[in-house]
Amino acid sequence: MHVCVLGAGVVGLATAWALSEAGCEVTIIDGASGPGQGASAGNGAQLSYNFVAPLASPDTLLHLPAMLLEPNGPLRIKPRLDLDFLRWGVGFLRASTGRMVRETTAAQLALAALSQRETMAVERDAAIGFYRKVAGKLVVYRHPATFATARRQAEAQRGIGAAQMVLDPAACLAQEPGLRIRAADLQGGVFTPSEELGDCAAFCDRLAGRLRERNSVTFIWDARVTPVLRDGQLVAVQAGAREIGADHFVLSLGSGARDFAKACGFYLPIQAMKGYSITVRPRNPAGELRHSVTDADRKIVFAPLAHESGAVIRVAGNADFVGEDRGVDPVRLEAIRKGAREALDVDLESDPLGWAGLRPITPDSRPIIGASPVAGLFLNTGHGGLGWTLACGSARLATELLLGGTPSVEPGWFSLAR
Ligand SMILES: Cc1cc2nc3c(=O)[nH]c(=O)nc-3n(C[C@H](O)[C@H](O)[C@H](O)COP(=O)(O)OP(=O)(O)OC[C@H]3O[C@@H](n4cnc5c(N)ncnc54)[C@H](O)[C@@H]3O)c2cc1C
Structure with missing residues (x-):
């Protein structure tokens, strides 16, 4: 079977690997010049298998006005007359009930557990x-x-989820001596020893390298894709000057998936939620972090990565609904730099430019994995703030559904029609 994977971000690459391992011939197409160049490469590096709470919740609705009024706060929404955005917003409101949050948490925990095994x-x-x-x-x-x-x-999670410890401010700072936050500025923390981290750019580059070694796998770069439909069925994609046919197409275009779906004639509830990161060097060994750290109220994450060239800390945050613009806004980048300056002893000049990416997010924060309304087109996209965490589990589920295997998690949780 020949499957064409649209998108070479972490989700597309993990899917291509799972399909190739299952014996498929695979073609991967991306508009960029190499792997992971959309939302994946500079992400927060957290393999966050136990922190899967959705963005939409009664709590978010309660604090939304205050968050939007905060000058250079973690959330920004650019007002615009965009029917897709309004429709997405209605979905977000619907997903903000206690019942939906509980269902999403159960679904994401199951997919995350699968993903933890599959990533290894x-x-x-x-x-x-x-x-x-x-x-x-x-x-x-x-x-x-x-x-x-x-x-x-x-x-509430004691006994059902991963082991967690609730810490007072002094214990937080003893657990993570690299933090420069004063105990008086903290109320406390929660430590989860089993959580992981990893460099998504290295994963994308190296997995693409392994895929390239296979005769049954083809990459096509620098080619934006548009659908070629015949009798309502997706028979091929136009990839630059070439038309590529396949038995199945898997849509993993990240924030570009909505436009592709629209060109196929259906609505995909995905918006771009822009985030920023910097990758900076600790000033000295005492400034290195032992664990990944989330400064919850500032919605900023810190992840220590032990690169061969030396220890670095990835600092990531911001949730901006400002359309498809991928440019680095210096004002928004400054919010990340300020968060790093106030919590860590790092050399901010080691990354003066920063990075921005567009998280493809659905109203309930769950990815969409399953059939589409168009024959020939399968969906594996919309992973929001957890695409790195969930990529390998989603790839396994997508492969099982596409090839007719027994699904490892309840597929109805992730269907387009949920
Ligand atoms: C600041 C930030 C921090 C994050 N931190 C974390 C974290 O700590 N942990 C975690 O699990 N997740 C995190 N995420 C989320 C995670 O990075 C994303 O969910 C994930 O990268 C999405 O992967 P993807 O493959 O779906 O999309 P992408 O990586 O965006 O890939 C989509 C690909 O499609 C291509 N494309 C799009 N449209 C077209 C077209 N028409 N034709 C051809 N090619 C096209 C793009 O070039 C791109 O390569 C973070 C994201 C951001 C932005």
Whole structure:
């Protein structure tokens, strides 16, 4: 069977690997000149298998006005008359109920558990390193209300999820001596020892390298794709000057997936949620982090990556609904730099330019994995802020559904029609 994977971000590459391992002939097409150049390469590096809460929730709705009014705060929405965005917003409101949050959390935890196993399997079977580490994750809270909620959540998860420890401010700083936050500015934290991190750019580059070694795999770069439909069926894609046919097409174009779906005649509920990152060097060994850290109220994450060229810390955050513009806005980048300056002892000049990427997010934050309304087109996209965490699990589920295997997690949770 010949499958054409549209998109060579982390989701497309993981899918191509799973399909190739299952014996398919695979063609991968991307408009960029190499792998992982959309939302994947500069992401927050967190393999966040236990922190899967959706963006839409009663809590988010409650705090939305304050978050939007905060000058250079973590969330920004550019007002615009865009019917797709309005439709997505209605979906977001519908997803903001307690019942939906519980269902999404259950679905994402199941997919994340599958993904944790599958990511390790890819690491082993492809024999690639990507600085994966079981580093543990410390989430620190500055406000009494958010810490109280986190403490309740940790207590509710006791015995059902991963082991977690609730820490007071002094214990947070003892757990992570590299943090430069004063104990007086913290209410406390939650530490989850089993959480992992890894460099998604290295994963994409090295997995693409392994795929390139296979005769049954073809890459086509620098080719934007548009659909070629015949009698309502996707029979080929126009990739630059070439028309590429296949038995099946898998849509993994990240934030570009919505436009492709629109050209096929159906609505895909995905918006671009722009985020920023910097990758900076600690000033000295005491400034290195042991764990990944989330500064929850500032919605910023810090991940230590042990590159061969020396230790670096990836600092990532911001959730901007500003359309498809991928440019680095210096004002928004400054919010990330400020977050790093105030929490870490790092050399900000080691990355003066920063990076921005567009997270492809659905209203309920779950990816869409399954059939589309168009014959020949299969969906594996919309992974929002957890695409690195969920890529290998999603690839496994997509491959099972496409090739008729028994699904490892409940597919209805991720169908377009859910
Ligand atoms: C700042 C930031 C921090 C993040 N932190 C984390 C984290 O810590 N942990 C985590 O799990 N996730 C994180 N994420 C989310 C994760 O990075 C994304 O969910 C993931 O990268 C999405 O992968 P993708 O393959 O679906 O999309 P992309 O990586 O965007 O890939 C899509 C590809 O499609 C191509 N494309 C698009 N349209 C077309 C077209 N018409 N023709 C041809 N090619 C096209 C693009 O060139 C691109 O290569 C973060 C994201 C950001 C932005």
